[in-house]
Amino acid sequence: MNNFIYHNPTRIIFGKGMESETGAQAALLGKKVLLHYGGGSIKKNGVYDKVTASLKEAGVSFVEMGGVQPNPRLSLVREGIALSKKEGIDMILAVGGGSVIDSAKAIASGVLSGGDIWEYFTDATKVIERALPIGVVLTIPAAGSESSSSCVITNEDGWYKRGCGSAAFIPRFAVINPETNFTLPPFQTACGCVDIMAHLMERYFTKVENVDLSDRLIEAGLRTMLNFAPRAIRNPLDYDVRAEINWTGTLAHNNLLDRGRIGDWGSHQIEHELSAIYDIAHGAGLAVVFPAWMRYAYKNHKSRFVQFAVRVMDVDLSFDNQDRIIEEGIRRLESFFQSLGLATRLSQLDIGDDRLREMADKCRSAGNVLKLTPDDVYEIYKLAL
Amino acid sequence: MNNFIYHNPTRIIFGKGMESETGAQAALLGKKVLLHYGGGSIKKNGVYDKVTASLKEAGVSFVEMGGVQPNPRLSLVREGIALSKKEGIDMILAVGGGSVIDSAKAIASGVLSGGDIWEYFTDATKVIERALPIGVVLTIPAAGSESSSSCVITNEDGWYKRGCGSAAFIPRFAVINPETNFTLPPFQTACGCVDIMAHLMERYFTKVENVDLSDRLIEAGLRTMLNFAPRAIRNPLDYDVRAEINWTGTLAHNNLLDRGRIGDWGSHQIEHELSAIYDIAHGAGLAVVFPAWMRYAYKNHKSRFVQFAVRVMDVDLSFDNQDRIIEEGIRRLESFFQSLGLATRLSQLDIGDDRLREMADKCRSAGNVLKLTPDDVYEIYKLAL
Numbered sequence: 001m002n003n004f005i006y007h008n009p010t011r012i013i014f015g016k017g018m019e020s021e022t023g024a025q026a027a028l029l030g031k032k033v034l035l036h037y038g039g040g041s042i043k044k045n046g047v048y049d050k051v052t053a054s055l056k057e058a059g060v061s062f063v064e065m066g067g068v069q070p071n072p073r074l075s076l077v078r079e080g081i082a083l084s085k086k087e088g089i090d091m092i093l094a095v096g097g098g099s100v101i102d103s104a105k106a107i108a109s110g111v112l113s114g115g116d117i118w119e120y121f122t123d124a125t126k127v128i129e130r131a132l133p134i135g136v137v138l139t140i141p142a143a144g145s146e147s148s149s150s151c152v153i154t155n156e157d158g159w160y161k162r163g164c165g166s167a168a169f170i171p172r173f174a175v176i177n178p179e180t181n182f183t184l185p186p187f188q189t190a191c192g193c194v195d196i197m198a199h200l201m202e203r204y205f206t207k208v209e210n211v212d213l214s215d216r217l218i219e220a221g222l223r224t225m226l227n228f229a230p231r232a233i234r235n236p237l238d239y240d241v242r243a244e245i246n247w248t249g250t251l252a253h254n255n256l257l258d259r260g261r262i263g264d265w266g267s268h269q270i271e272h273e274l275s276a277i278y279d280i281a282h283g284a285g286l287a288v289v290f291p292a293w294m295r296y297a298y299k300n301h302k303s304r305f306v307q308f309a310v311r312v313m314d315v316d317l318s319f320d321n322q323d324r325i326i327e328e329g330i331r332r333l334e335s336f337f338q339s340l341g342l343a344t345r346l347s348q349l350d351i352g353d354d355r356l357r358e359m360a361d362k363c364r365s366a367g368n369v370l371k372l373t374p375d376d377v378y379e380i381y382k383l384a385l
Numbered sequence: 386m387n388n389f390i391y392h393n394p395t396r397i398i399f400g401k402g403m404e405s406e407t408g409a410q411a412a413l414l415g416k417k418v419l420l421h422y423g424g425g426s427i428k429k430n431g432v433y434d435k436v437t438a439s440l441k442e443a444g445v446s447f448v449e450m451g452g453v454q455p456n457p458r459l460s461l462v463r464e465g466i467a468l469s470k471k472e473g474i475d476m477i478l479a480v481g482g483g484s485v486i487d488s489a490k491a492i493a494s495g496v497l498s499g500g501d502i503w504e505y506f507t508d509a510t511k512v513i514e515r516a517l518p519i520g521v522v523l524t525i526p527a528a529g530s531e532s533s534s535s536c537v538i539t540n541e542d543g544w545y546k547r548g549c550g551s552a553a554f555i556p557r558f559a560v561i562n563p564e565t566n567f568t569l570p571p572f573q574t575a576c577g578c579v580d581i582m583a584h585l586m587e588r589y590f591t592k593v594e595n596v597d598l599s600d601r602l603i604e605a606g607l608r609t610m611l612n613f614a615p616r617a618i619r620n621p622l623d624y625d626v627r628a629e630i631n632w633t634g635t636l637a638h639n640n641l642l643d644r645g646r647i648g649d650w651g652s653h654q655i656e657h658e659l660s661a662i663y664d665i666a667h668g669a670g671l672a673v674v675f676p677a678w679m680r681y682a683y684k685n686h687k688s689r690f691v692q693f694a695v696r697v698m699d700v701d702l703s704f705d706n707q708d709r710i711i712e713e714g715i716r717r718l719e720s721f722f723q724s725l726g727l728a729t730r731l732s733q734l735d736i737g738d739d740r741l742r743e744m745a746d747k748c749r750s751a752g753n754v755l756k757l758t759p760d761d762v763y764e765i766y767k768l769a770l
Contacts, residue, residue, distance in 0.1 A: 001628040003400025008393075014644070015388025210625035212612065213633050216605030224598045240595035243386040247645065248598050256641075259399070260632065 001210050001260035008254050010147035011173040014247065016239070018177045019050040022093070022137055023058030025173045029133040030091025033062040034084050036104045038096045040066060042139060045183045051095055051137055063087045068096065071275050071282070072103040074118055074155040080107035081117065084132070093135045094171075097192075098143020098152075098282075101136055105151040105169045108132040121153055121162040128166035136174040140184060141246040142192030142283060144199055144253020146174035154276055160362070161276035163268075176250065178242035186233050190340035191283025193229035193245060197222060198286040199252040202268060204308060205369045207301055208261040215307070218257050222312045224248050229340055266367040267293045270377055273359035278351055287337040287344055292384035294330045297370040302326065304369070346384050356381040386595050386645035393639050395532035396558040399632065401624070403562045404435040407478070407522055408443030410558045414518040415476025418447040419469050421489045423481045425451060427524060430568045436480055436522055448472045453481065456660050456667070457488040459503055459540040465492035466502065469517070478520045479556075482577075483528020483537075483667075486521055490536040490554045493517040506538055506547040513551035521559040525569060526631040527577030527668060529584055529638020531559035539661055545747070546661035548653075561635065563627035571618050575725035576668025578614035581634040582607060583671040587650050588643040589693060590754045592686055596646040600692070603642050607697045609633050614725055651752040652678045655762055658744035663736055672722040672729055677769035679715045682755040687711065689754070731769050741766040 013021050026033055033055065042048040055062055065080055084092070084107060094104035109131035110117035120126045136146045145151070149170050152163040181189070200221045203214075228244045235241060251257065270293065271285040298305040302322050309315040309329025317325050334344045343349050360378035370376065398406050411418055418440065427433040440447055450465055469477070469492060479489035494516035495502035505511045521531045530536070534555050537548040566574070585606045588599075613629045620626060636642065655678065656670040683690040687707050694700040694714025702710050719729045728734050745763035755761065 001400075001625060001632070003403065005396065005398050007396040011390065011392040012644075013390050015386075018388065210628070213605065213609045213629050213636075216609055217602055217636075220598065220601030220605045224601055227597065240386060243595070243645070244598050247386070251598075251602075259397075260628070 002208055002262070004259040006256065006259045007167070008147060008170060008256065010171050010254070012147065012176060012250065013173060014176045016177060016179055018175050019047060019137055020054050022051050022135070022175055023054035023056070023060055025175070026055060026060045026091060026093055026135055027058040029135065029172055031061065032087065032089055032091070033060055034080065034087070034089040034092045034107065035062045035064045036068065036080065036092055036094050036100055036107070037066045038068040038100050041183070042095055045139075045180060047095060047137065047139055047180050051093075062093070063089060068100045068103045070099050071154045071161060071279060072099040074153050074157075077103055077106040077110060077117060077153060081110035084111045089132065091133045091135065093137070095137040095139065097138070097140030098145045098195075101143065101145035101171070102151045102153060104134055105131065105145070106153050108134050109166065109168060118155060121164045122160075128164065128168055131166070131168035134169070134171040136171045138174055138176045138246070139180045140188065140192055141181065141242075141249035142195040144196070144249055146171055146176065147250055147254040149255060150253075152272070159276045161272040162364070163272070174250070176246050178239055178246045181242045181246070182237050184236070186236070186341060188281070189232050189236065190229070190342050191281040192249070193225055193232070193340060194283040194287045194337060194342065196245070196249040196252045197225050198267060198283075198290055200225070200257065201290065202265050203258040203261065203263040205264040205297070205301070205304060206261045207368055211261040214257055214259065214261055219311050221248050221252055221257070226312070226336060233340060262368045264366070264368045264370070266297070266370060266372050269364045269366040269372065270380055273363050274351070277355060277359060278349070280349060284342060284349070287342040288346055288349065288384050289380070291330050291334045291337075291344060292380050294333075295383055296376065296380045298326050301369045305329065346381070353382070353385060387593055387647070389644040391641065391644045392552070393532060393555060393641065395556050395639070397532065397561060397635060398558060399561045401562060401564055403560050404432060404522055405439050407436050407520070407560055408439035408441070408445055410560070411440060411445045411476060411478055411520055412443040414520065414557055416446065417472065417474055417476070418445055419465065419472070419474045419477045419492065420447045420449045421453065421465065421477055421479050421485055421492070422451045423453040423485050426568070427480055430524075430565060432480060432522065432524055432565050436478075447478070448474065453485045453488045455484050456539045456546060456664060457484040459538050462488055462491040462495060462502060462538060466495035469496045474517065476518045476520065478522070480522040480524065482523070482525030483530045483580075486528065486530035486556070487536045487538060489519055490516065490530070491538050493519050494551065494553060503540060506549045507545075513549065513553055516551070516553040519554070519556040521556045523559055523561045523631070524565045525573065525577055526566065526634035527580040529581065529634055531556055531561065532635055532639040534640060535638075537657070544661045546657040547749075548657070559635070561631050563624055563631045566627045566631070567622050569621070571621070571726060573666070574617050574621065575614070575727050576666040577634070578610055578617070578630060578725060579668040579672045579722060579727065581630070581637045582610050583652060583668075583675055584637040585610070585642065586675065587653060588646065588648040590649045590682070590686070590689060591646045592753055593646040599642055599644065599646055604696050606633050606637055606642070611697070611721065618725060647753045649751070649753045649755070651682070651755060651757050654749045654751040654757065655765055658748045659736070662740060662744060663734070665734060669727060669734070672727040673731055673734065673769050674765070676715050676719040676722075676729060677765050679718075680768055681761065681765045683711050686754045690714065731766070738767070738770060
């Protein structure tokens with residue numbers, strides 16, 4: 001186990017009707033809030049009304065800025081920064097899923113950072129040290145951004161999707177009411193579940209040894225998702241099912257489960273190029289990329305992929321043939337993604353082989369099990385065709 | 386799953402040599418520190434020298450107060466409060482295990498609370514809202530007090546051992562270097578491991594349904610302890626073994642694993658009466674009480690005890706006979722405690738039946754699977770004879 005520091009001060013406020021706590025929490029952090037949201041689904045499902053009523057009741061004034069798109073855009077972030085400065089905003093409240101939260105994080109830091117915010121996403125020597133306090137009302141369990149230190153933004157100028165991490169990004173509070181997921185379409189539910197599983201798997205696939213507790217904690221999360229993701233598709237109004245997925249989604253990405261180990265994150269980088277160029281849902285891209293990455297990378301650390309197959313996917317074949325166990329584990333994972341209604345091949349997403357080399361060359365290197373080169377990324381895309 | 390709030394801001398600083406961070410962390414919180422410790426083992430194993438050197442290097446002045454005994458005493462807490470007020474202490478640094486940390490918590494709150502500190506441990510209407518900031522250098526993984534909201538103190542006047550909870554008790558930072566456990570005697574290692582397992586099991590045994598993720602997370606902790614506790618006895622100098630136990634011990638009691646559920650805590654109350662009167666180690670008492678409590682309580686919620694036997698203790702008997710599965714699970718747990726060198730019967734601790742009724746009548750009621758009455762407690766003691 002490696003040395004580590006763990007500090008996650010997000011106050012999680014979880015359960016039925018908890019949106020009513022938003023105003024009281026926001027009032028502790030700011031006087032004038034930027035209320036940031038997406039395409040307006042929160043106005044249809046009642047969340048907007050509950051949150052704004054709670055803010056008003058707590059005497060917190062707010063300025064609204066909706067319009068966040070999936071794969072949130074740098075241009076809107078820049079607008080948000082300008083608006084926040086003009087209005088004297090002192091806190092950002094994100095109401096939505098990962099895209100809205102990440103957009104809010106970039107705005108919150110951009111208001112206090114010198115220079116252009118995009119530099120922090122592209123220049124590894126620049127570190128975000130300050131941000132306005134961020135609060136979250138989560139409506140889609142997926143990105144785990146509600147208590148994470150990470151933020152991913154897409155620059156439309158060249159379609160670069162880039163991530164950035166900072167302790168200042170960790171939200172001060174996150175209100176999570178699983179009831180708000182009842183109206184999510186099955187596709188979005190499925191994509192969210194795959195994103196959660198990917199966050200767990202990126203942490204699971206490591207070359208760091210002697211990490212037994214965190215192995216088992218991650219396996220606990222993955223097995224929970226295997227049980228509950230299909231049930232959320234079948235029974236979208238089952239509160240207890242949605243609750244398990246939400247709580248797993250938060251713990252999958254709040255930095256707890258990779259303490260003492262180094263995650264891989266190769267699949268995330270490979271997927272980012274796909275969703276930047278083709279604007280697909282992140283989870284939909286991960287369902288294609290992850291099995292291909294596993295098939296390409298497993299020879300670098302077979303024991304870990306055997307453990308995944310046995311402990312997570314319940315593969316019960318003789319231990320004499322490791323490759324067979326591993327392949328069966330990957331096949332079951334792929335089949336599971338398909339059972340959620342997702343594609344597991346690029347061709348099923350109408351993505352051909354014409355831009356694979358371009359994406360491979362743009363892809364940021366990453367990886368602990370396998371340190372990716374552009375050629376590796378290219379081969380993984382080909383395996384995913 | 387029940388609604389819940391989760392907020393644990395302790396900064397965990399984990400790994401080899403991390404004591405050197407103590408001074409820098411303390412300097413963020415105070416100018417004059419009460420350095421609180423136990424019987425002096427930290428002077429033999431080098432921890433005292435490292436911590437004081439780190440404080441000096443960071444320019445933090447400190448006043449020392451050692452002498453904390455296992456089952457920490459109210460009289461020393463009162464001395465600590467008086468000393469802290471006299472010296473103008475603005476932060477308490479606990480260097481030791483759960484007893485030292487709990488003594489530090491009681492002092493930290495006593496300095497700022499009106500009235501006598503013991504009232505907060507006996508009068509449920511009194512709530513501790515403030516405490517001086519608390520830092521920890523942990524030397525014994527067991528109590529989980531290094532990032533918990535709880536505190537247990539023994540009043541020698543009548544030998545009452547009573548617990549109290551407050552968000553103000555949560556330490557601001559905890560330095561955890563598993564190397565400091567290398568010199569722990571096997572008995573103390575074993576007692577610590579049982580305490581950690583008990584914290585997990587108290588949370589596991591609940592009547593709250595639809596708590597699948599936290600079930601699995603707790604099972605992950607328990608299975609880790611089943612694997613590593615015996616190895617720590619056999620190989621006390623194995624860093625990676627000690628590391629797994631430390632990290633499990635912290636997560637077992639930082640309030641994460643019972644979010645959305647209600648723990649039982651009956652066994653803890655029953656054990657508190659034992660260690661208050663007979664001054665035995667808490668973990669040694671739990672190894673006796675828990676199996677007896679399980680045998681007495683399981684009929685109130687059989688499915689949960691079957692799940693424990695199957696998923697934690699790997700019982701592989703036919704599901705047709707639930708009682709047989711449960712009994713085998715309890716037998717294996719008892720046998721595991723014995724394998725650590727611990728007694729599992731009161732008689733093995735030279736405790737007879739003469740004060741059972743007195744302890745049963747003093748015992749605080751608790752329980753979610755079984756709401757304890759004095760008669761229940763009495764019957765459980767008898768089962769443990």
